[in-house]
Amino acid sequence: MNEEELRQIIRKIIIEETxxxxxxxxxxxxxxxxxxxxxxxxxxxxxMTVFKPLYQHNEFASNQFADIVGPKGTxxxxxxxxxxxxxxxxxxxxxETYTLGIDAPIRLSGHLDGxxxxxxxxxxxxxxxxGVIVAKRHIHMSLDDAQRxxxxxxxxxxxxxxxxxxxxxxxxxxxxxxxxxxxxMHIDTDEASAANVGPNTVGKIMVNKK
Amino acid sequence: MNEEELRQIIRKIIIEETxxxxxxxxxxxxxxxxxxxxxxxxxxxxxMTVFKPLYQHNEFASNQFADIVGPKGTxxxxxxxxxxxxxxxxxxxxxETYTLGIDAPIRLSGHLDGxxxxxxxxxxxxxxxxGVIVAKRHIHMSLDDAQRxxxxxxxxxxxxxxxxxxxxxxxxxxxxxxxxxxxxMHIDTDEASAANVGPNTVGKIMVNKK
Numbered sequence: 001m002n003e004e005e006l007r008q009i010i011r012k013i014i015i016e017e018t019x020x021x022x023x024x025x026x027x028x029x030x031x032x033x034x035x036x037x038x039x040x041x042x043x044x045x046x047x048m049t050v051f052k053p054l055y056q057h058n059e060f061a062s063n064q065f066a067d068i069v070g071p072k073g074t075x076x077x078x079x080x081x082x083x084x085x086x087x088x089x090x091x092x093x094x095x096e097t098y099t100l101g102i103d104a105p106i107r108l109s110g111h112l113d114g115x116x117x118x119x120x121x122x123x124x125x126x127x128x129x130x131g132v133i134v135a136k137r138h139i140h141m142s143l144d145d146a147q148r149x150x151x152x153x154x155x156x157x158x159x160x161x162x163x164x165x166x167x168x169x170x171x172x173x174x175x176x177x178x179x180x181x182x183x184x185m186h187i188d189t190d191e192a193s194a195a196n197v198g199p200n201t202v203g204k205i206m207v208n209k210k
Numbered sequence: 211m212n213e214e215e216l217r218q219i220i221r222k223i224i225i226e227e228t229x230x231x232x233x234x235x236x237x238x239x240x241x242x243x244x245x246x247x248x249x250x251x252x253x254x255x256x257x258m259t260v261f262k263p264l265y266q267h268n269e270f271a272s273n274q275f276a277d278i279v280g281p282k283g284t285x286x287x288x289x290x291x292x293x294x295x296x297x298x299x300x301x302x303x304x305x306e307t308y309t310l311g312i313d314a315p316i317r318l319s320g321h322l323d324g325x326x327x328x329x330x331x332x333x334x335x336x337x338x339x340x341g342v343i344v345a346k347r348h349i350h351m352s353l354d355d356a357q358r359x360x361x362x363x364x365x366x367x368x369x370x371x372x373x374x375x376x377x378x379x380x381x382x383x384x385x386x387x388x389x390x391x392x393x394x395m396h397i398d399t400d401e402a403s404a405a406n407v408g409p410n411t412v413g414k415i416m417v418n419k420k
Contacts, residue, residue, distance in 0.1 A: 094404070136375060137376070166382055168381060169378065170376075188404075189305060190403035193400035194304070194400045194401040194405070
């Protein structure tokens, strides 16, 4: 055993012993990110206003909404998140792909290659956005968290949800370390319902399950 | 090690080696079971007709529908399953408890103590049904399946879903052996979306995970 292997083992023991592998769970309802241009088309002459800050630094839920119109159906009153981005993007639950009639891929935010397009509609405008995805499970974390857990950007971990009646282990959870991120797992509303996640439910990160 | 312990170990090895712990997955959309009396109130002078048989013997999806009306909202066009039962019962997805505005417990079919009531409405009648539940994950199985897997009625097992992008392990899955049951895991639409279950996705039963 070399020093690095020994360090890995010790890190894992520390995590196990201190229970510091507990992770807060953030349930992402369907939402929309817009470019400045698309925002101005949908809300001409208006400014985005803050409804409430999200857990991650600088991110917020706005008071602005749009309807998502697909070939088969509409999902109404979907909240815009701020601040605006360099590419517009729509994130929906898997169950809503059937309502809309589109085959959105399961992807991390920003990975929009080949993702379908959809129309966004407000009382004052409409715009077509290329980039509808179902969010892939992921964990935001600081660089310190990543080191402590022994993971790097893109690694897959498992998270155990010890909820009442619907205990679940989510595999395929992508680690997303970044300097300014706070430790938080993001799942969508389908996943939250499936695992009976309530306001106080937490996850337990298992790095070495496989 | 006594003979019974040895038998248990050999059984597990056989299951592992033969992959006979594979289980078909049936996704249950929201549905309604009715008594003859409630059926006649909702569909006066009509007969229940078969839309298609379900996988379990004698169970079928009918061509009859009702709307579920809760204190907050309505879930429209929910299919009645047949044949009729001795107690009416409504099974919805967890996500629909928010739409309806009711706090339905996660229960096995027939376990309706303290479950909330809801109104069912058709063009020809309406009736109040005590017994709205969110179905608890379960596996129908024959008595032979139960013996082979080493489980009895009410035991909890885990099922691994090895799907694309959303691998998931469902714990808290109840074993339901009965002479006439065919091996099939039932999950609801939230759980199917959360684990990206498609038409050909199967589960792997893990009896001794804990």
